[in-house]
Amino acid sequence: MTEITDGSDRLPAVQKKLLAAYSFGHFMTDLICAFGMISLILCLQDRDQIVLLLFLYNFCAFALQMPVGLMADYADRNSVFAVFGLVLTASVLLLPVYHFPVVFAVLLGIGNCCFHVGGGTDVLHFRTKKQWPLGVFVSPGAFGLFLGTLAAKMVSDPLQSLLSENPSVSIGGGFVFPDSFSVLYASAVFLAPAVVLVSAVIVFSAAVFYLSPPGTSSGNGPVDIRPVCAGTKTVSTKTVRMKTDGAENVSTKNVSTKNVSMGIPLAALILFVLVVILRSYAGMTFSFSWKTGLWAFAVVAGVVLGKTCGGFLADRFGTGRTSFVTLLFCAFLFLFPDNPVCGTLAVFLFNMTMPLTLFETAKMFPNARGFAFGILTTALFIGFLPILAGFPEIPLPRPVFYASEALVSMIFLLTGLYIAGGKAGVMKTAGRERTEKQRDAGTEKQRDAGTEKQRDAGTEKQRDAG
Incomplete structure:
Protein backbone atom coordinates (compact mmCIF):
# COMPACT_ATOMS: atom_id res chain seq x y z
CA MET A 1 0.00 0.00 0.00
CA PRO A 222 12.77 -0.32 6.52
CA VAL A 223 12.20 -1.05 10.21
CA ASP A 224 13.78 1.15 12.87
CA ILE A 225 12.45 1.01 16.44
CA ARG A 226 14.37 4.05 17.70
CA PRO A 227 11.86 6.76 18.72
CA VAL A 228 12.16 10.20 17.18
CA CYS A 229 10.37 13.50 17.65
CA ALA A 230 10.55 17.09 16.46
CA GLY A 231 13.40 17.85 18.84
CA THR A 232 15.59 14.85 18.10
CA LYS A 233 19.24 15.61 17.48
CA THR A 234 20.26 15.20 13.85
CA VAL A 235 23.84 15.52 12.65
CA SER A 236 24.92 16.44 9.15
CA THR A 237 28.33 17.00 7.56
CA LYS A 238 29.39 20.40 6.28
CA THR A 239 32.27 20.79 3.85
CA VAL A 240 34.46 23.90 4.21
CA ARG A 241 36.78 24.96 1.37
CA MET A 242 39.54 27.54 1.91
CA LYS A 243 42.21 28.88 -0.45
CA THR A 244 45.57 29.79 1.02
CA ASP A 245 48.45 30.95 -1.23
CA GLY A 246 46.66 29.55 -4.25
CA ALA A 247 46.15 26.08 -2.70
CA GLU A 248 42.67 24.81 -1.79
CA ASN A 249 42.26 23.20 1.63
CA VAL A 250 39.13 21.09 2.14
CA SER A 251 37.89 20.19 5.62
CA THR A 252 34.68 18.74 7.02
CA LYS A 253 32.88 19.25 10.29
CA ASN A 254 29.70 17.89 11.89
CA VAL A 255 26.83 20.34 12.23
CA SER A 256 23.98 19.67 14.67
CA THR A 257 20.77 20.97 13.13
CA LYS A 258 18.73 20.48 16.32
CA ASN A 259 20.87 20.16 19.39
CA VAL A 260 18.43 18.34 21.67
CA SER A 261 19.01 15.51 24.12
CA MET A 262 18.29 12.06 22.69
CA GLY A 263 16.30 11.31 25.85
CA ILE A 264 13.53 13.68 24.77
CA PRO A 265 11.62 11.14 22.60
CA LEU A 266 11.77 8.54 25.37
CA ALA A 267 10.37 11.01 27.92
CA ALA A 268 7.44 11.84 25.62
CA LEU A 269 6.80 8.16 24.95
CA ILE A 270 6.69 7.35 28.67
CA LEU A 271 4.09 10.07 29.22
CA PHE A 272 1.91 8.76 26.37
CA VAL A 273 2.14 5.26 27.84
CA LEU A 274 1.10 6.59 31.26
CA VAL A 275 -1.91 8.29 29.66
CA VAL A 276 -3.06 4.99 28.15
CA ILE A 277 -2.46 3.05 31.38
CA LEU A 278 -4.56 5.58 33.26
CA ARG A 279 -7.28 5.54 30.59
CA SER A 280 -7.45 1.74 30.74
CA TYR A 281 -7.66 1.73 34.52
CA ALA A 282 -10.19 4.57 34.57
CA GLY A 283 -12.42 2.84 32.04
CA MET A 284 -12.63 -0.14 34.40
CA THR A 285 -13.44 1.99 37.44
CA PHE A 286 -16.26 4.07 35.95
CA SER A 287 -19.51 2.93 37.53
CA PHE A 288 -22.92 4.53 37.04
CA SER A 289 -26.05 3.38 38.85
CA TRP A 290 -28.23 4.63 35.99
CA LYS A 291 -26.35 2.65 33.31
CA THR A 292 -29.20 0.34 32.31
CA GLY A 293 -31.48 0.05 29.31
CA LEU A 294 -31.20 2.93 26.86
CA TRP A 295 -28.68 4.77 29.02
CA ALA A 296 -26.31 1.80 28.75
CA PHE A 297 -26.58 2.07 24.98
CA ALA A 298 -26.05 5.84 25.23
CA VAL A 299 -22.77 5.34 27.13
CA VAL A 300 -21.53 2.90 24.48
CA ALA A 301 -22.54 5.38 21.78
CA GLY A 302 -20.59 8.03 23.69
CA VAL A 303 -17.47 5.85 23.62
CA VAL A 304 -17.83 5.19 19.88
CA LEU A 305 -18.59 8.79 18.92
CA GLY A 306 -15.90 10.12 21.24
CA LYS A 307 -13.17 8.07 19.57
CA THR A 308 -14.48 9.02 16.13
CA CYS A 309 -14.86 12.74 16.80
CA GLY A 310 -11.51 13.01 18.57
CA GLY A 311 -9.58 12.46 15.36
CA PHE A 312 -11.65 14.96 13.36
CA LEU A 313 -11.40 17.64 16.05
CA ALA A 314 -7.64 17.16 16.40
CA ASP A 315 -7.25 17.61 12.65
CA ARG A 316 -9.32 20.78 12.78
CA PHE A 317 -8.10 22.47 15.97
CA GLY A 318 -4.85 20.69 16.80
CA THR A 319 -4.02 17.84 19.16
CA GLY A 320 -3.04 20.06 22.09
CA ARG A 321 -6.14 22.27 22.02
CA THR A 322 -8.44 19.27 21.57
CA SER A 323 -6.84 17.40 24.47
CA PHE A 324 -6.95 20.41 26.80
CA VAL A 325 -10.57 21.41 26.12
CA THR A 326 -12.08 17.92 26.06
CA LEU A 327 -10.37 16.62 29.20
CA LEU A 328 -10.97 19.84 31.12
CA PHE A 329 -14.72 19.76 30.41
CA CYS A 330 -14.67 16.01 31.03
CA ALA A 331 -13.25 16.56 34.53
CA PHE A 332 -15.96 19.12 35.25
CA LEU A 333 -18.78 16.81 34.09
CA PHE A 334 -17.39 13.91 36.13
CA LEU A 335 -18.15 15.94 39.25
CA PHE A 336 -21.80 14.98 38.61
CA PRO A 337 -21.60 11.22 37.89
CA ASP A 338 -25.11 10.52 39.17
CA ASN A 339 -26.60 12.66 36.41
CA PRO A 340 -27.04 10.48 33.28
CA VAL A 341 -26.51 13.36 30.85
CA CYS A 342 -23.34 14.59 32.56
CA GLY A 343 -21.97 11.08 32.93
CA THR A 344 -22.59 10.20 29.28
CA LEU A 345 -21.04 13.43 28.02
CA ALA A 346 -18.04 12.92 30.30
CA VAL A 347 -17.44 9.44 28.86
CA PHE A 348 -17.82 10.89 25.36
CA LEU A 349 -15.16 13.55 26.03
CA PHE A 350 -12.84 11.18 27.91
CA ASN A 351 -12.57 8.85 24.90
CA MET A 352 -11.70 11.59 22.42
CA THR A 353 -8.00 11.37 23.22
CA MET A 354 -7.75 7.68 22.32
CA PRO A 355 -6.82 8.15 18.62
CA LEU A 356 -4.71 11.19 19.54
CA THR A 357 -2.26 9.29 21.75
CA LEU A 358 -2.03 6.50 19.18
CA PHE A 359 -1.33 8.94 16.37
CA GLU A 360 1.33 10.86 18.32
CA THR A 361 3.06 7.64 19.36
CA ALA A 362 3.05 6.37 15.78
CA LYS A 363 4.69 9.62 14.66
CA MET A 364 7.60 8.79 16.96
CA PHE A 365 8.07 5.44 15.17
CA PRO A 366 7.71 6.30 11.47
CA ASN A 367 9.50 3.09 10.49
CA ALA A 368 7.88 0.76 13.05
CA ARG A 369 4.21 1.65 13.36
CA GLY A 370 3.07 -1.85 14.19
CA PHE A 371 5.53 -1.80 17.08
CA ALA A 372 4.18 1.61 18.15
CA PHE A 373 0.62 0.28 18.06
CA GLY A 374 1.71 -2.60 20.30
CA ILE A 375 3.38 -0.32 22.85
CA LEU A 376 0.07 1.36 23.66
CA THR A 377 -1.94 -1.88 23.71
CA THR A 378 0.59 -3.22 26.20
CA ALA A 379 -0.18 -0.13 28.27
CA LEU A 380 -3.88 -1.08 28.08
CA PHE A 381 -2.99 -4.48 29.51
CA ILE A 382 -0.99 -2.92 32.35
CA GLY A 383 -3.92 -0.67 33.24
CA PHE A 384 -6.18 -3.72 33.42
CA LEU A 385 -3.98 -5.64 35.89
CA PRO A 386 -4.95 -3.74 39.09
CA ILE A 387 -8.62 -4.46 38.39
CA LEU A 388 -7.89 -8.13 37.72
CA ALA A 389 -5.88 -8.36 40.94
CA GLY A 390 -8.78 -6.88 42.89
CA PHE A 391 -6.91 -3.83 44.17
CA PRO A 392 -9.22 -1.45 46.01
CA GLU A 393 -10.01 1.93 44.50
CA ILE A 394 -8.31 5.04 45.80
CA PRO A 395 -10.26 6.16 48.89
CA LEU A 396 -11.72 9.31 47.34
CA PRO A 397 -15.31 10.32 46.67
CA ARG A 398 -16.38 9.00 43.30
CA PRO A 399 -16.80 12.43 41.62
CA VAL A 400 -13.35 13.58 42.81
CA PHE A 401 -11.75 10.31 41.75
CA TYR A 402 -13.20 10.41 38.22
CA ALA A 403 -12.38 14.09 37.74
CA SER A 404 -8.83 13.51 39.00
CA GLU A 405 -8.29 10.74 36.45
CA ALA A 406 -9.29 13.12 33.65
CA LEU A 407 -7.09 15.96 34.92
CA VAL A 408 -4.02 13.77 35.42
CA SER A 409 -4.51 12.37 31.92
CA MET A 410 -4.66 15.92 30.57
CA ILE A 411 -1.43 16.92 32.33
CA PHE A 412 0.46 13.84 31.14
CA LEU A 413 -0.81 14.16 27.57
CA LEU A 414 -0.13 17.89 27.20
CA THR A 415 3.34 17.50 28.69
CA GLY A 416 4.08 14.64 26.32
CA LEU A 417 2.86 16.67 23.35
CA TYR A 418 5.00 19.62 24.45
CA ILE A 419 8.10 17.45 24.70
CA ALA A 420 7.40 15.52 21.50
CA GLY A 421 7.03 18.81 19.65
CA GLY A 422 10.66 19.58 20.47
CA LYS A 423 9.86 22.78 22.36
CA ALA A 424 11.31 21.60 25.65
CA GLY A 425 14.55 20.57 24.04
CA VAL A 426 14.81 23.73 21.98
CA MET A 427 14.30 25.94 25.04
CA LYS A 428 16.82 23.92 27.02
CA THR A 429 19.54 24.33 24.41
CA ALA A 430 18.72 27.74 22.96
CA GLY A 431 21.53 29.40 24.89
CA ARG A 432 23.96 26.68 23.88
CA GLU A 433 23.04 27.10 20.22
CA ARG A 434 23.55 30.86 20.43
CA THR A 435 26.96 30.29 22.02
CA GLU A 436 27.92 27.89 19.25
CA LYS A 437 26.80 30.36 16.59
CA GLN A 438 28.81 33.13 18.21
CA ARG A 439 31.86 30.89 18.48
CA ASP A 440 31.52 29.81 14.84
CA ALA A 441 31.10 33.45 13.78
CA GLY A 442 34.20 34.43 15.76
CA THR A 443 36.21 31.59 14.26
CA GLU A 444 35.08 32.60 10.78
CA LYS A 445 36.16 36.20 11.39
CA GLN A 446 39.54 35.10 12.72
CA ARG A 447 40.05 32.82 9.74
CA ASP A 448 39.10 35.59 7.32
CA ALA A 449 41.41 38.03 9.12
CA GLY A 450 44.28 35.54 9.00
CA THR A 451 43.73 34.87 5.31
CA GLU A 452 43.64 38.62 4.62
CA LYS A 453 46.93 39.16 6.47
CA GLN A 454 48.60 36.30 4.61
CA ARG A 455 47.44 37.68 1.28
CA ASP A 456 48.66 41.20 2.15
CA ALA A 457 52.02 39.81 3.31
CA GLY A 458 52.41 37.82 0.09
CA THR A 459 51.60 40.86 -2.02
CA GLU A 460 54.13 42.95 -0.05
CA LYS A 461 56.87 40.36 -0.60
CA GLN A 462 56.19 40.19 -4.33
CA ARG A 463 56.35 44.02 -4.58
CA ASP A 464 59.63 44.18 -2.64
CA ALA A 465 61.14 41.43 -4.78
CA GLY A 466 60.11 43.27 -7.93
Missing part, protein backbone atom coordinates in the same frame (compact mmCIF):
# COMPACT_ATOMS: atom_id res chain seq x y z
CA THR A 2 1.27 3.43 -0.90
CA GLU A 3 1.49 5.84 2.01
CA ILE A 4 -0.10 9.27 1.62
CA THR A 5 2.12 12.03 2.96
CA ASP A 6 0.69 15.20 1.43
CA GLY A 7 -1.43 15.96 4.50
CA SER A 8 -4.64 16.44 2.51
CA ASP A 9 -8.05 15.53 3.91
CA ARG A 10 -8.91 13.30 0.98
CA LEU A 11 -8.30 9.58 1.04
CA PRO A 12 -8.06 7.66 -2.22
CA ALA A 13 -11.16 5.59 -2.96
CA VAL A 14 -9.28 2.33 -2.38
CA GLN A 15 -8.15 3.41 1.08
CA LYS A 16 -11.64 4.58 2.00
CA LYS A 17 -13.00 1.15 1.15
CA LEU A 18 -10.17 -0.53 3.03
CA LEU A 19 -10.85 1.66 6.07
CA ALA A 20 -14.51 0.63 5.95
CA ALA A 21 -13.51 -3.04 5.74
CA TYR A 22 -11.10 -2.77 8.67
CA SER A 23 -13.69 -0.92 10.76
CA PHE A 24 -16.22 -3.68 10.10
CA GLY A 25 -13.56 -6.27 10.92
CA HIS A 26 -12.81 -4.48 14.19
CA PHE A 27 -16.49 -4.64 15.10
CA MET A 28 -16.65 -8.35 14.29
CA THR A 29 -13.42 -9.23 16.10
CA ASP A 30 -14.41 -7.53 19.35
CA LEU A 31 -17.95 -8.94 19.14
CA ILE A 32 -16.63 -12.49 18.74
CA CYS A 33 -14.07 -12.13 21.53
CA ALA A 34 -16.57 -10.58 23.95
CA PHE A 35 -19.15 -13.24 23.18
CA GLY A 36 -16.67 -16.09 23.50
CA MET A 37 -15.03 -14.98 26.74
CA ILE A 38 -18.20 -13.84 28.53
CA SER A 39 -20.13 -16.99 27.58
CA LEU A 40 -17.21 -19.09 28.80
CA ILE A 41 -16.86 -17.22 32.10
CA LEU A 42 -20.58 -17.41 32.83
CA CYS A 43 -20.35 -21.21 32.60
CA LEU A 44 -17.52 -21.41 35.16
CA GLN A 45 -17.78 -21.41 38.94
CA ASP A 46 -14.13 -21.29 40.07
CA ARG A 47 -13.03 -17.66 40.54
CA ASP A 48 -9.33 -18.52 40.30
CA GLN A 49 -9.92 -20.19 36.96
CA ILE A 50 -11.84 -17.14 35.73
CA VAL A 51 -8.99 -14.82 36.77
CA LEU A 52 -6.46 -17.05 35.00
CA LEU A 53 -8.48 -17.11 31.78
CA LEU A 54 -8.97 -13.33 31.82
CA PHE A 55 -5.24 -12.82 32.37
CA LEU A 56 -4.28 -15.18 29.53
CA TYR A 57 -6.78 -13.70 27.10
CA ASN A 58 -5.84 -10.08 27.79
CA PHE A 59 -2.12 -10.85 27.74
CA CYS A 60 -2.40 -12.53 24.33
CA ALA A 61 -4.82 -9.93 22.96
CA PHE A 62 -2.97 -6.80 24.11
CA ALA A 63 0.54 -7.41 25.49
CA LEU A 64 1.51 -9.62 22.55
CA GLN A 65 0.73 -6.84 20.08
CA MET A 66 4.16 -5.27 20.64
CA PRO A 67 6.23 -8.27 19.42
CA VAL A 68 3.61 -9.24 16.84
CA GLY A 69 3.51 -5.62 15.65
CA LEU A 70 7.27 -5.71 15.13
CA MET A 71 6.85 -8.95 13.17
CA ALA A 72 4.22 -7.24 11.01
CA ASP A 73 6.57 -4.31 10.39
CA TYR A 74 9.22 -6.68 9.07
CA ALA A 75 6.77 -8.91 7.16
CA ASP A 76 5.26 -5.88 5.36
CA ARG A 77 1.98 -7.74 4.77
CA ASN A 78 -0.49 -5.98 7.06
CA SER A 79 -3.64 -7.27 5.37
CA VAL A 80 -2.51 -10.87 5.88
CA PHE A 81 -2.20 -10.32 9.64
CA ALA A 82 -5.65 -8.72 9.79
CA VAL A 83 -7.42 -11.47 7.85
CA PHE A 84 -5.62 -14.22 9.75
CA GLY A 85 -6.66 -12.63 13.06
CA LEU A 86 -10.38 -12.48 12.24
CA VAL A 87 -10.38 -15.97 10.72
CA LEU A 88 -8.69 -17.36 13.84
CA THR A 89 -11.16 -15.72 16.25
CA ALA A 90 -14.12 -17.04 14.26
CA SER A 91 -12.57 -20.51 14.05
CA VAL A 92 -12.15 -20.65 17.82
CA LEU A 93 -15.91 -20.22 18.21
CA LEU A 94 -16.73 -22.82 15.58
CA LEU A 95 -14.20 -25.48 16.57
CA PRO A 96 -14.82 -27.86 19.51
CA VAL A 97 -12.36 -26.30 21.95
CA TYR A 98 -14.89 -24.97 24.45
CA HIS A 99 -14.06 -27.76 26.90
CA PHE A 100 -10.42 -26.62 26.88
CA PRO A 101 -10.79 -23.16 28.42
CA VAL A 102 -7.08 -22.26 28.44
CA VAL A 103 -6.66 -23.14 24.76
CA PHE A 104 -9.90 -21.31 23.97
CA ALA A 105 -8.81 -18.08 25.73
CA VAL A 106 -5.26 -18.12 24.30
CA LEU A 107 -6.35 -18.70 20.69
CA LEU A 108 -9.07 -16.08 20.96
CA GLY A 109 -6.53 -13.57 22.31
CA ILE A 110 -3.98 -14.32 19.58
CA GLY A 111 -6.63 -13.83 16.90
CA ASN A 112 -7.62 -10.49 18.44
CA CYS A 113 -3.95 -9.48 18.58
CA CYS A 114 -3.21 -10.30 14.93
CA PHE A 115 -6.26 -8.47 13.60
CA HIS A 116 -5.56 -5.28 15.54
CA VAL A 117 -1.90 -5.28 14.54
CA GLY A 118 -2.63 -5.82 10.85
CA GLY A 119 -5.56 -3.44 10.56
CA GLY A 120 -4.11 -0.77 12.84
CA THR A 121 -0.72 -0.74 11.11
CA ASP A 122 -2.34 -0.46 7.69
CA VAL A 123 -4.51 2.46 8.81
CA LEU A 124 -1.48 4.19 10.33
CA HIS A 125 0.15 4.04 6.90
CA PHE A 126 -2.78 5.74 5.17
CA ARG A 127 -1.31 9.17 5.90
CA THR A 128 1.02 10.84 8.35
CA LYS A 129 -0.72 14.17 9.01
CA LYS A 130 -4.38 13.30 9.62
CA GLN A 131 -5.89 11.51 12.60
CA TRP A 132 -9.50 10.91 11.63
CA PRO A 133 -8.89 7.51 9.94
CA LEU A 134 -7.59 6.18 13.26
CA GLY A 135 -10.71 7.37 15.08
CA VAL A 136 -12.95 5.71 12.50
CA PHE A 137 -10.99 2.46 12.78
CA VAL A 138 -10.88 2.12 16.58
CA SER A 139 -14.43 3.25 17.39
CA PRO A 140 -16.56 0.26 16.16
CA GLY A 141 -14.84 -2.06 18.62
CA ALA A 142 -16.87 -0.62 21.50
CA PHE A 143 -20.13 -1.57 19.79
CA GLY A 144 -18.76 -5.04 19.16
CA LEU A 145 -17.88 -5.48 22.84
CA PHE A 146 -21.32 -4.26 23.91
CA LEU A 147 -23.29 -6.50 21.56
CA GLY A 148 -21.03 -9.50 22.18
CA THR A 149 -21.48 -9.18 25.94
CA LEU A 150 -25.24 -8.79 25.53
CA ALA A 151 -25.45 -11.87 23.30
CA ALA A 152 -23.36 -13.94 25.73
CA LYS A 153 -25.69 -13.10 28.62
CA MET A 154 -28.70 -14.06 26.50
CA VAL A 155 -27.35 -17.55 25.76
CA SER A 156 -25.69 -18.22 29.11
CA ASP A 157 -28.67 -20.09 30.61
CA PRO A 158 -29.12 -22.51 27.66
CA LEU A 159 -25.38 -23.12 27.63
CA GLN A 160 -25.18 -23.92 31.32
CA SER A 161 -28.09 -26.34 31.16
CA LEU A 162 -26.63 -27.97 28.06
CA LEU A 163 -23.26 -28.48 29.72
CA SER A 164 -24.82 -29.92 32.86
CA GLU A 165 -27.04 -32.35 30.94
CA ASN A 166 -24.46 -33.33 28.32
CA PRO A 167 -20.98 -33.00 29.82
CA SER A 168 -19.37 -34.78 26.86
CA VAL A 169 -20.86 -32.60 24.15
CA SER A 170 -18.43 -30.56 22.02
CA ILE A 171 -19.21 -26.86 22.14
CA GLY A 172 -17.38 -24.08 20.39
CA GLY A 173 -18.02 -20.75 22.08
CA GLY A 174 -21.76 -21.41 22.20
CA PHE A 175 -22.10 -22.97 18.75
CA VAL A 176 -23.05 -26.61 19.32
CA PHE A 177 -21.87 -29.62 17.36
CA PRO A 178 -24.56 -32.19 18.27
CA ASP A 179 -23.57 -35.79 18.90
CA SER A 180 -26.98 -36.85 20.22
CA PHE A 181 -30.63 -35.91 19.77
CA SER A 182 -30.63 -34.22 23.17
CA VAL A 183 -28.78 -31.21 21.75
CA LEU A 184 -30.71 -30.77 18.51
CA TYR A 185 -32.63 -27.84 19.98
CA ALA A 186 -29.45 -26.04 20.99
CA SER A 187 -27.84 -26.66 17.59
CA ALA A 188 -30.86 -25.15 15.85
CA VAL A 189 -30.64 -22.07 18.08
CA PHE A 190 -26.97 -21.45 17.26
CA LEU A 191 -27.03 -22.47 13.60
CA ALA A 192 -28.17 -19.08 12.28
CA PRO A 193 -25.47 -17.09 14.15
CA ALA A 194 -22.85 -19.55 12.91
CA VAL A 195 -23.92 -19.06 9.29
CA VAL A 196 -23.92 -15.27 9.68
CA LEU A 197 -20.48 -15.34 11.29
CA VAL A 198 -18.92 -17.47 8.57
CA SER A 199 -20.48 -15.31 5.86
CA ALA A 200 -19.19 -12.10 7.47
CA VAL A 201 -15.65 -13.49 7.75
CA ILE A 202 -15.66 -14.59 4.11
CA VAL A 203 -16.90 -11.19 2.92
CA PHE A 204 -14.32 -9.35 5.04
CA SER A 205 -11.43 -11.53 3.87
CA ALA A 206 -12.41 -11.21 0.21
CA ALA A 207 -12.79 -7.43 0.47
CA VAL A 208 -9.46 -6.87 2.23
CA PHE A 209 -7.48 -9.14 -0.10
CA TYR A 210 -9.12 -7.53 -3.13
CA LEU A 211 -8.18 -4.03 -1.95
CA SER A 212 -4.78 -5.01 -0.54
CA PRO A 213 -3.59 -8.25 -2.19
CA PRO A 214 -1.56 -10.48 0.14
CA GLY A 215 1.34 -10.64 -2.31
CA THR A 216 1.92 -6.88 -2.42
CA SER A 217 3.93 -4.73 -0.03
CA SER A 218 2.06 -2.73 2.61
CA GLY A 219 4.60 0.09 2.41
CA ASN A 220 5.98 -0.36 5.93
CA GLY A 221 9.49 0.53 4.78
